[in-house]
Amino acid sequence: AQTVTQSQPEMSVQEAETVTLSCTYDTSESDYYLFWYKQPPSRQMILVIRQEAYKQQNATENRFSVNFQKAAKSFSLKISDSQLGDAAMYFCACRQKSSGDKLTFGTGTRLAVRP
Amino acid sequence: DGGITQSPKYLFRKEGQNVTLSCEQNLNHDAMYWYRQDPGQGLRLIYYSQIVNDFQKGDIAEGYSVSREKKESFPLTVTSAQKNPTAFYLCASSIVRTGKREQYFGPGTRLTVT
Numbered sequence A: 001a002q003t004v005t006q007s008q009p010e011m012s013v014q015e016a017e018t019v020t021l022s023c024t025y026d027t028s029e030s031d032y033y034l035f036w037y038k039q040p041p042s043r044q045m046i047l048v049i050r051q052e053a054y055k056q057q058n059a060t061e062n063r064f065s066v067n068f069q070k071a072a073k074s075f076s077l078k079i080s081d082s083q084l085g086d087a088a089m090y091f092c093a094c095r096q097k098s099s100g101d102k103l104t105f106g107t108g109t110r111l112a113v114r115p
Numbered sequence B: 001d002g003g004i005t006q007s008p009k010y011l012f013r014k015e016g017q018n019v020t021l022s023c024e025q026n027l028n029h030d031a032m033y034w035y036r037q038d039p040g041q042g043l044r045l046i047y048y049s050q051i052v053n054d055f056q057k058g059d060i061a062e063g064y065s066v067s068r069e070k071k072e073s074f075p076l077t078v079t080s081a082q083k084n085p086t087a088f089y090l091c092a093s094s095i096v097r098t099g100k101r102e103q104y105f106g107p108g109t110r111l112t113v114t
Helices: none
Strands: A003-005 A010-014 A019-021 A024-026 A032-039 A046-052 A064-069 A074-079 A088-096 A103-105 A109-114 B004-007 B010-013 B019-025 B031-037 B043-051 B054-057 B064-066 B076-078 B087-094 B109-113
Touching: A003 A088, A003 A103, A010 A019, A019 A109, A024 A074, A032 A064, A032 A074, A046 A064, A046 A074, A074 A088, A103 B043, B004 B087, B010 B019, B019 B031, B019 B087, B019 B109, B043 B064
Parallel strands: A010 A109, B010 B109
Antiparallel strands: A003 A024, A019 A074, A032 A046, A032 A088, A064 A074, A088 A103, A088 A109, B004 B019, B019 B076, B031 B043, B031 B087, B043 B054, B064 B076, B087 B109
């Protein structure tokens, strides 16, 4: 069974600074997708970024980028130039091709942004 | 506007009553999902459906039931057999035919059972 681990329950960053959220996963397959979702106080889950396991290049979306280390099964999220609106819960998730579209989520990291 | 709607946002029920949570999507997505979120935990999959009139149990299906009579709708019934029904419930949908298949979420329903 696949598992996703987020070892940082809470993180804090100064506005305009950079922060990195950690995620490790365990899967026996070679074909899978990794995601970061953001859940603000409204509790709406918002897709932040996606990484295909077969791609070596790290995904980027504006101020958000990932550091995908396939051998280490690590998938960290870097937020650059942090803004007050980035304050939220962040969830890492993994989808294995063999399990259809089922997502396995980590327990989340709560990010606070200090003005 | 295209999207996923869940209603109501807050729902209150007495213990022993069944309750049905609504989920509708107009994104023309094939697959739909129900997740449960508890404090300090990630999302856990209850049921999912990849096609009309077919659905599969997720990791925590006991005490829940679903139906998928229409592509746009995937209601979840929380039965009296569910021991701890108070939670935040999220519905999601995704396209099946493409490779990326990321899931898009509705705004959620907070269910409180007393």
